[in-house]
Amino acid sequence: MKQSIKYISVILGLIMAGYGFADELNMPVGVTEISRQVYGLHMTIFWVCVVIGAMVFGVMFWSIISHRRSLGYKAASFHESTTLELAWTIIPTILLVIMAVPATQVLIAMYDTGGEDMTVEVRGYQWKWQYKYLDDDYNQTFSFFSTLSTPKDQIENRSVKGEHYLLEVDNHLRIPANRKVRFLITSEDVIHSWWVPDFAIKRDAVPGMLNELWTIVPETGFYRGQCTELCGKDHGFMPVVVEVMEEAAFDTWYAQEVVAAAVREEAMSKTFTSEELMAEGKQVYTTFCASCHLENGQGIPPAFPSLVGTEMMTGPRDEHLRLVFDGVPGSAMQAFGKQLDAVQLASVVHYERHSWGNKAGDITQPRDVINLNSGQ
């Protein structure tokens, strides 16, 4: 008997030690005040469970070991006790009330979204994130898309996987350290969910809804998360990468982006040469179109049509532009008017009409895109 108690307590001790100290088995503590509080709640409720579990299973295994018929143990005949029933109803209730107090406090703190220093809108798309930086009047200053940058070769096991396999993007979100950043979360199509584990913030991106989150991160560095709501085929391939920068460095970057956005705005009224359009168009095509229509324009029929020598490529230009702008509802062809600006749209259409042997012989300028929409 003594032997078995020793045995059990050693096992229990080992399990507890394993839980408490092996960091890679546990939730990350994170880097924000809130994430530390959440971690605290997690550990408290965990230990409450461990203690209750140890008591219940302890009694149970004691009974299993000693109250066996094979040891000649005769069954007792008791089968009720109001005192016990009351005790194990009331004591857990009190425990839960005690547990609810800190949980409520942390939740209230998490909901305190006011007094922000800056606001970023996070918009989910199948299957990428768009980040829009908003000014004090909630007007957009500039925005960009953030797409998985892990090469297909790594995903399909043709080359060695990198350190940040599936947790790396082409353009990451940047925020300043030590400032209260508010996020407005929404979606363009299905529901996604935006999560940065180290900040302990996660919120669903729901079409038609604007959810709020906030964080203050004291430490600079890169933080990685993922979409956590099933959003279709590439749900596993839309990571979240946030760089927290020194305030000064962030401000410099921010100012540069504002200027760059203004330059792009200016470009809308510029007239480009065919060569300029082809160069820009090739780049846009590679990033946004080649995954379905392929680099050589042949597509993967019947799912993704070929763009080589078809009627659309040499027919009326505005129809072509319209299709790319609005997409084809109910198909994988998205409305790129919402994702690309006029320069990008004009150049990609021009590129398609003059590549792979297509010879439309016309030219598409950004103002054609703008006219297309003002005319409607």
Added chain:
Amino acid sequence: MSEAISAVDHDDHSHGPAKGLTRWLFTTNHKDIGTLYLWFSFLMLLIGGVLALVVRAELFQPGLQFVSPDFFNQMTTNHGLIMVFGAIMPAFVGLANWLIPMQVGAPDMALPRMNNLSFWILPFAFAMLISTLFSEAGGPNFGWTFYAPLSTTYAPDSVTFFILAVHMMGASSIMGSINIIATILNMRAPGMTLMKMPMFVWTWLITAYLLLAVMPVLAGLVTMMLFDIHFGTSFFNAAGGGDPVLFQHIFWFFGHPEVYIMILPAFGIVSHIIPAFARKRLFGYDSMVYAVASIAFLSFIVWAHHMFTVGMPLAGQLFFMYTTMLIAVPTGVKVFNWVSTMWRGSMTFETPMLFSIAFVVLFTIGGFSGLMLAITPADYQYHDTYFVVAHFHYVLVPGALFSIMAAVYFWFPKWTGKMYSERLGKLHFWFSFVGVNITFFPQHFSGLAGMPRRIPDYALQFADFNMVSSIGAFIFGFSQILFLFVLIHGIRNGKPAAARAWEGARGLEWTLPSPAPYHSFTHPPKVTDDEAHA
């Protein structure tokens, strides 16, 4: 002519089953229908299991190996749907069919023809659902929770078949539960008052009311989807003024009671088996009944704990956090009562008892992670990660499924008149027990480390946990072939079983010979204190 009829009538009390296939097609006998339900659910368990193994094979290593991401989503979706609606629920209905009439001393179910219909709908519903996997555009791929608009505007065409299949499953469940309620309320033998009913009967009575309350909600939900997809409404389409979050409220108003539908009968089963092998009466019968009733009540006011991250107002979050935490109280009462039943008993550890003890331990672990998930701020970190996958598999596999296996072993001698091989049964238990823990325990860790659920490929830091989990899944999966073997071996070669096959078993069914005659209790039995649970 009239003579012939009266001759048939006269024979009515003793005639056996019809011969051949028509016995199963047209049967109105509760034992036959129970058998049909049980074999059907076993088949679904195997199919759903194969889909799970496709998932685990793909997740064995990082990178895309065997299936495309879209097919992967079809596998997770149909695995969930088949296990919930095809394996667990029909298995419990099968057990109800076999046991409830014998346990309350009734000759059959109250509505035998409807009983036949409610079973025979199911094979058609699942044939239709599974057939979509072979269609060109593929089957449902939006998760078993089928959140809109992924399941409406963005769904493959097969979603319409899915909707019809869900309607059929719902109709079957509703008819089944009406039948169970009617049987329990009207057909108990004289002397069997409500507070003398066996626990399995009690838990099923409450479960049947839950089903009756929420299956129509599910039917309404899929009908709204159907209208959004085909008739131009915008219930869940934000662009048309609808609200995708409304979908989730309705779904989980059905979905949370649904999880109790899958666990309350399990509570009942374990409350029979533990006393039988502890050779001691169930501790705290009354409080067990009240605990089940309070769990059922609470299950209607906790649904939004599945939606803590959708962006509800603070007051809503707090309400659902508190009510969810409260569920731990009656659930705890049940566990404490089982342990007290074992305390100072005279225990033996045959296969049903092993499964029941594993149920209590592992279900409690699933309950603990449930309590952790109730803490809203912490839930933000756990939500939609593998921590949740671990949690609900702990309550559904070593929870619901183990209780079903325990029940099959426990009542096997009553059903077949034979004893299964205890050695093989125990082997099946140990393989299942080890397999289930190797599969699901590491998922707690991958979840805490940040691995989202429903992804076909993952970052490198999750690789070890996933490999272990996949190995466990194959062990668990293949040990169910052993289960099939134990059953067939028992039916063919088992030693004859006594009427009271387990010396500690109590209840009216054990007063019948083994196997139980095709028609039992055609005259109501006397309910003695010894066989009642009061």
